[in-house]
Amino acid sequence: MGEALVAFSPTDFGSIKYAQRFSKNVAGAESNVAIGLSKMGHSVGWVSKLGKDPLGQFVISTIKGEGVDVSQVSYSNNFPTGIYFKDKLGFGETKVYYYRHGSAASRLCPEDINEEYISRARFMHLTGITPALGKSCFDAVNYAIDMARKNGIAISFDPNIRLKLWDESTAKEVLLSLIKKVDICLPGIEEAKFITGVDDPEEQANILMALGPKTVVIKLGKDGAYFKTAHQSGYVPAYQVDHYVDNVGAGDGFAVGLLSGLIDNEDLAKAVNRGCVIGAYAVTTKGDFEGYPTRDELEVILGDKPVVTR
Secondary structure, three states, rough: OOEEEEEEOOOOOEEEOOOOOOEEEEOOOHHHHHHHHHHOOOOOOOOOEEOOOOHHHHHHHHHHHHOOOOOOOEEEOOOOEEEEEEOOOOOOEEEEEEEEOOHHHHHEEEEEEEHHHHHHOEEEEEEOOHHHHHHHHHHHHHHHHHHHOOEEEEEEEEOOOOOOOOOOHHHHHHHHHHHHOEEEEEEHHHHHHHHHHOHHHHHHHHHHOOOOOEEEEEHHHHOHHHHHHOOOOOEEEEOOOOOOOOOOHHHHHHHHHHHHHHHHOOOOHHHHHHHHHHHHHOOOOOOOOOOOOHHHHHHHHHOOOOOOOO
């Protein structure tokens, strides 16, 4: 559950101040995860709200076209589909400028959530972006969590901290309140430091687990990931790729791999490794989710299936 936007990116590197041509893509942490899991062959639904406008039509046709169920998406005549611009600077840096204030998705509320629909899932994936969009979104996230817990649905949560959307003190307070109610917590190491106040991933995981999650995975970027449960812990190395295009979507790709592995009942270490692989492949293409592999492609990457090109 969460907002999908239309992302506009300059077709050439450099500041958008001077860009004349832009490409457009669908982007959004939660819809990225939904699309990635669908590519892996899983049954996935996405809950959101869009403007009843051409950009909303573009978003819904893209996500539906990737095999995601969109029956729980509602539409607004009064508020638009959100957009943002990517500023692709040198040295692999990407800056983001949001134009999502007053968007349709920022009006998500508990009434937009169908308990019966949620009750049919094995996992519900949420991020810290949605509650940052406004009070009604915060209420919607809490309601969705309550419905998932009531129905025995495991909740995965990526803090996905966006300080352009809210101030640090509010962000920390809200994220801590949500982490206490989820089963799986997936922060990046800098996000975990923001939440816990410590640098070491093992200490970070201990603090986060004490709040309530049964599983904590700290994403370490080029160093892979550290995972911890009550019964096991360990490091998984990063998967190396030979070229780099855009880092946006890598964390969501990690969530795709981890959740896909858990849905397939894999050992947690193997699921984390799948996350590292898909997260790495996300950076090899433009766009948020376009680099995520299909299940067949993943099996080739992992060496489980031979490459057949002709």
